[in-house]
Amino acid sequence: MVASALRRGAHAYVYLVSKASHISRGHQHQAWGSRPAAGECAAQRAPGSVVELLGTSYPQDDYSNLTRKVLTRVGRNLHNQQHHPLWLIKERVKEHFYKQYVGRFGTPLFSVYDSLSPVVTTWQNFDSLLIPADHPSRKKGDNYYLNRTHMLRAHTSAHQWDLLHAGLDAFLVVGDVYRRDQIDSQHYPIFHQLEAVRLFSKHELFAGIKDGENLQLFEQSSRSAHKQETHTMEAVKFVEFDLKQTLTRLVAHLFGDGLEIRWVDCYFPFTHPSFEMEINFHGEWLEVLGCGVMEQQLVNSDLEKGIIILTTGHLGGQRCGFGFSLVLDQRKGSISLSPELRFHTEQACSWCVSFLRLVFILTFYSAGAQDRIGWAFGLGLERLAMILYDIPDIRLFWSEDERFLKQFRVSNMNQKVKFQPLSKYPPMINDISFWLPSENYAENDFYDLVRTIGGDLVEKVDLIDKFEHPKVQNTPPGP
DSSP, X not given: OOGGGGOOOSSOEEEEEEEEEOOOTTTHHHHSOOOOOGGGSSOOOOTTOEEEETTEEEEOOTTOOOOHHHHTTTTOOGGXXXXXXXXXXXXXXXXXXXXXXXXXXXXXXXXXXXXXXXXXXXXXXXXXXXXXXXXXXXXXXXXXXXXSSEEEOSSGGGGHHHHHHTTOSEEEEEEEEEOOOOOBTTBOSEEEEEEEEEEEOHHHHHTTOTTGGGOOSBOOOOOOSSOOTTBOXXXXXXXXXXXXXXXXXXXXXXXXXXXXXXXXXXEETTEEEEEEEEEEETTEEEEEEEXXXXXXXXXXXXXXXXXXXXXXXXXXSSOOSOOEEEEXXXXXXXXXXXXXXXOOGGGOOHHHHHHXXXXXXXXXXXXXXXXXXXXXXXXXXXXXXXXXXXXXXXGGGGOOOHHHHXXXXXXXXXXXXXXXXXXXXXXXXXXXXXXXXXXXXXXXXXXXXXXXXXXXXEEEEEEEEEEEOSSOOSSOOOO
16 A cells, blocks of 8 residues: 555545455355444444443543444453464463573562553553654554543553553563554554563673673763663663573574574664564564663653642541642652642651651652663564464454364464465455545545455455546545
8 A cells, every 4th residue: 555645635536446355155254254234334423422442431532433343352362362373472482481581589580461451541652652742653543542542552562661660670561452554464453462571770780790890770971873871881782682682582482493583773762772683484584573772761760741749647546737748740750748738747646757758668669760771572473473373364363263273272382383274265356446535534544444344354455546636626526
């Protein structure tokens, strides 16, 4: 699909679109799902309407764009369905991390979170990851919004801030993510991600290094292509080495030893430096994951979130004259006492003094891991499963056809599996043409419409021609 050709404008365009549908007459209703009614094209919005999702009601507004097709997928959690190919990949990664990385008490170093709700706030999905307000990844045409403040997560990184604030320094997050996308065998509006985060203290990073006690994590310098302004070069190189060694071991566990790997420099808003890992699989270089050294501002949680005010009074049995207001400014990572309210420590009882001390300690503790440095990586489960099991089409993961699912019921999750195709029938190709509206149109609007009407029977949609009417300017002709 030529994105530039689908620009918004005050012109009328007509497009010829080729739809290729791979349909097996014997199992189309079972493997790919039945065709929904035409009235289900989109979740209808009316003034004051709400959308019910996972037991919660969300008021709809001008940003709401969830389709009924996508809503039916929420909560399926393919990565948690035993013997599903995505479950196999997740469990193999978990097994590797549990065995390879053990804490001081013999317990797994990494904790795993694979049941977090896919509904997040826009702040969690974007702002907490330092994604600028004008970044194109925020576009309504690329995401599924419940309303202006809530959405279906576009990546599992939306949970990083919360988990770091819970005091975690090594964790895996697995879940379904949602992005409006084109229609072909490699793209689907719902897919599954696994990401990992690990933080290091100075002692942990330089342990076993000669004269390691003289090395530092932080300094004040300038940002370069190789490091952030707050990191020392020594700290970055050690974190980068640990990250790449961790990922090299992981892909060797999944694909076997002797795999050729290369690292490609890239850009992500939440890591620097950043890399993509590519593997040479069957003679072809394939990108399998992205990673990098976490932005220190994210680790410190010094983010533009807002101000929380905690006001309290006497806590003990006999009332004292104690009262205060505690202001936690999460934009500055600071804590202070409100000057507007009285604060009489000389009149406070032991209960209130102890409580005040506890609040200060907990607030500073939860303000971020400012004495640590870390790495993060993220990978797509479908991408790995398609490579490992030779699955040609991403939509097959949603199949409930027993002929597909039974191929992955293995006694050993590390057993090699090669997918056997289900259909022997060739695709059918249809050409259609239509006028585009003069405004408020994104190419993903059409993809969602096709998916809602045709389901997963529509294998691919390609733009093959376009036409601009030479006379009509602002008002497009009728259909």
